[in-house]
Amino acid sequence: MRPSIVFAFCLLVGAPAFADTPAVADRGTxxxxxRATGPKDVNALGDSVNAWATASxxxxxxxxxxxxxxxxxxxxxxxxxxxxxxxxxRVSVTVDGAEVDVWSGRDxxxxxxxxxxxxxxxxxxxxxxxxxxxxxxxxxxxxxxxxAVQIVATDGRRVWAQTATASSTxxxxxxxxxxxxxxxxxxxxxxxxxxxxxxxxxxxxxxxxTWITVTAGSKTVLINQAHAATIEWRD
Ligand SMILES: [Ca+2]
Numbered sequence: 001m002r003p004s005i006v007f008a009f010c011l012l013v014g015a016p017a018f019a020d021t022p023a024v025a026d027r028g029t030x031x032x033x034x035r036a037t038g039p040k041d042v043n044a045l046g047d048s049v050n051a052w053a054t055a056s057x058x059x060x061x062x063x064x065x066x067x068x069x070x071x072x073x074x075x076x077x078x079x080x081x082x083x084x085x086x087x088x089x090r091v092s093v094t095v096d097g098a099e100v101d102v103w104s105g106r107d108x109x110x111x112x113x114x115x116x117x118x119x120x121x122x123x124x125x126x127x128x129x130x131x132x133x134x135x136x137x138x139x140x141x142x143x144x145x146x147x148a149v150q151i152v153a154t155d156g157r158r159v160w161a162q163t164a165t166a167s168s169t170x171x172x173x174x175x176x177x178x179x180x181x182x183x184x185x186x187x188x189x190x191x192x193x194x195x196x197x198x199x200x201x202x203x204x205x206x207x208x209x210t211w212i213t214v215t216a217g218s219k220t221v222l223i224n225q226a227h228a229a230t231i232e233w234r235d
Contacts, residue, residue, distance in 0.1 A: 031145075032171035033164035036064060040148035042082040045114050047182055051082050051145035054137055055168035061089075062135045062168060066149050066161035071129040076152035077102070077120040079133060084142035085109045085116040087135045093122075094130035102126065107139075115147060125154050131161070143170065143182075183207045183225070191233045193223050204233075 028034025030049035042048040054062045077091055090104040103120045131151060137144050149161050170182075186204040191214065193200045200223060202216030212223045212231075 028164075029171045032169050033064060033166035036066065036146050036148055037161045037164050038148065039160050040080045040115070040150075042080070042115055042145075042147040045082060045085075045112055045116075047083050047143060048145065048147070051147040052164065052166060053083070053143045053145045053170035054135070054166070055170055055172055056137075057084075057143050058138050058141055060136060060138045062137055062166070063132055064135075064146055064149070064164060064166045065130065065132045067163035068129045068131070068151055068159050069162050071127050072151060072153040072157065072159065073125040073127050073155075074131075074151045075122055075125050075154045077122070077131055078150040078152065079118045079120070080115050080147040080149070081109070081118065081144065082115040082147045083145035084140045085112050085118075085144065086140040087137050087144035088118060088133060089136040089139070090134040091120050092132045092134070093126045093128035094132070095126050095128050099132060100126060182209075183212060183231075186212065186231070186233055189233045189235075191231055193228050193232075194230045195223065195227045196229070197227075 027038070031051065031053040033052050035050050036052040041050045047053070052064055074093060079088065079091070081088070086107045086109045088107040090101055092099040092101045094100070102122045107118065109116045109118070131149060133146065133149060135144055150158055152158050184207055186207060189204055191201065191204055193212065193214065200214055200221050202214040202221070204212060205215045205220070206213040210225060212225060212228070214221045214223060
């Protein structure tokens with residue numbers, strides 16, 4: 001298998017603590033589709049456990065399907081992208097069991113410094129309780145995370161999603177309980193991490209939000225993720 005390379009700066013988070021206000025019964029696990037239900041709760045651009053993330057960063061077609069409490073005549077769909085925005089390729093609503101595209105194209109958000117709110121005005125109102133956001137994750141490097149998706153009804157009502165499923169989720173990397181850190185999948189793997197100080201090779205014994213612990217023979221090295229230019233591993 002080919003080694004995978006990830007540009008670590010795409011993943012980094014400054015602080016692990018995020019405000020988490022449960023708005024629906026099932027908030028799911030970190031990065032799960034359920035994290036795109038309820039009100040938006042990510043206020044800074046970048047990775048967050050309170051958003052949905054796909055299992056891999058740049059593999060191509062992925063989707064997030066959101067359910068709402070009742071079918072409403074939808075005039076607008078609002079999508080908040082908190083990490084690597086710009087990969088939304090198509091958005092649909094489900095009407096009488098069939099997916100109807102209400103937008104497709106290039107999501108040209110430019111260089112964002114804060115979570116991006118993408119507003120889609122439907123060509124005409126559709127009565128629906130289901131919205132599907134299709135991503136082409138190959139378009140924008142890094143995890144294209146979605147924090148929340150709101151529908152706006154023709155009478156002005158604004159409703160957050162209640163349920164969500166997805167093509168894949170980073171939550172599956174989290175191990176027992178689905179928790180874990182963005183780089184938890186590296187634990188136990190052989191890696192080469194390059195920093196300005198040169199490469200470090202060995203086996204990852206632990207990760208958290210800041211550090212990667214690499215063991216090589218009798219030597220253990222803690223590498224600050226913020227200083228990693230590339231991390232290479234073999235699956
Ligand atoms: Ca969220």
